[in-house]
Amino acid sequence: DDDRKIFEACEEIFLPKGRMPNITDIRLHLKIELAETAEVYDAELCAKEVVRRALSVKLNTDIGPIIDVIPDDPYKARDMLSELVQGTNWSIGNIVRTSQPSAIEEIKKRYVEAKARDGGLLGYSSPWPSRDKRSLGLQPGEVTVLLAKRKTGKSWLLLKWAEHIWTAKLPNGEPELKAGENMLIISMEMPVWQVMRRLFAIRNKLDYEKFRAGKLNPDDELRFYQWCEEMKTPDPTRSELIFAGSDTVRTVADVMGLVAQYRPKVVFIDSFYILSRPDKRMQLWERMLANISDIKLDIAVAFGVPVIATTQLSGQVKRGDLDAEADAVAYAKAIGDYADSIAGLV
Secondary structure, rough: OOHHHHHHHHHHHHHHOOOOHHHHHHHHHHHHOOOOOOOOOOOOHHHHHHHHHHHHHHHHHHHHHHHHHHHOOHHHHHHHHHHHHOOOOOOOOOOOOOOOHHHHHHHHHHHHHHHHOHHOOOOOOOHHHHHHHEEEEEOOOOEEEEOOOOOOHHHHHHHHHHHHHHHOOOOOEEEEOOOOOEEEEEEEEOOOOHHHHHHHHOOOOOOHHHHHOOOHHHOOOHHHHHHHHHHOOOOOOOOEEEEEEOOOOOOHHHHHHHHHHOOOEEEEEEHHOOOOOOOOOOOHHHHHHHHHHHHHHHHHHHHOEEEEEEEOOOOOOOOOOOOOOHHHHHHHHHHHHOEEEEEEOO
16 A cells, blocks of 8 residues: 555665655655645654664565575575675664754763773773773774784784683673673684684683693693683683684675674684685785775674774785885775774884
8 A cells, every 4th residue: 555655665765865755755756645744753763663674574585595595505595694694784873963862861871881990991901901091992883903013923912802801800890791792703814723722821821832732731731621621511601702714704794794693792803814805806905905994894883893803014024124114004004094093013
C-alpha cells in the first residue's frame, strides 16, 4: 500500500542522500497525496528506524543464498558471510546541537568517567604513565602507530602494551578489561604460536632466550607450568586475548571481519604495511597509506574501537643509522596524516 511505497522510498532513494523525504517529495516522486500535519517527528529516531529496516531487509535477502551454498562449499559460504558482515557495517553518525539534551549528557558522562579514573584517563592505559598523561588513554576511534627502524622491538612493545591492558587494574581495584571482554592481536610477520610465546614470556617475566631454548631455571619453569594450568581452567571472570596471523588475515577487510565477529575492546595489528590490497600493482608506500586510511575509517571509527598498529621505516634505513633519510621522514609524515598519534622508537 501507500505506506509501504513511502517506506521503500525512504530506504532506497532518500536514505542514501542522507535525509528523510518531506511531503512535497512524496507528492512529486510517488504521486501520493498526504495531508499536512502539525506533529513534529524526531528525525534522528526516524532515520535509525529506516536503517534498522534496511539492515533487516538486506540480511533476509542475502542469507538465503549463503545457506544454499553451505552444503556444497562451506568455505565459500564463510567468505560470503564475511562479505555480508563487512558490507552491512554501516557507520551511523550523529549531527547534534548545543541544545540537544543527549549530546550534553554525553559530555557530562565522559567528564564523570575521566574524574573516576586515576590521572583522568578516558580510555585504556599504557605501561607508560608519561604517555598516558598526554594521551588520556586509548580512546574509541583512535589509531596509534608504533614506528621504528627494522629489528628495534616494535612487536615486543605492541605485545607489552596488550599484556598491560590485559592485567591492569583501575584505582578502584577492578580490571581494565572486564570479564568476558577480549582484545584482538594480529601479526602479519609471525605465526600465532610465536606471538603467544612472546606474550607468555612477558606475562610471566621469563628470560626469553632461555624460554625459547627450553632452558628455564626450575623455579621459573614450575611457575610457567602452573600458569599454563591456570589458563586452561575455565574462568568466567577472566578476559582473554584473541590471536590471528597472516594465514587467516591478508587484507584490512579480513581484519574487519574478525572485529565484527569478536567485538574486541582494543585491536593490535603488527606490521600493517604487509596487509595486501586488491590492486596488486600498488607500490609499498601506496599500499601502506591505503591500509592506514582504511584502518582508521573502516575499523577504528566504524566499530568505535582503539587500534594500535606497527610499521617500519623504509627499507633504506638501516638498523645502525641514527639519521633517517628523507624517504623515511616522508613515510612518517604521511602516516601521521591518518593516525591520531605516532610513537617512535629510537
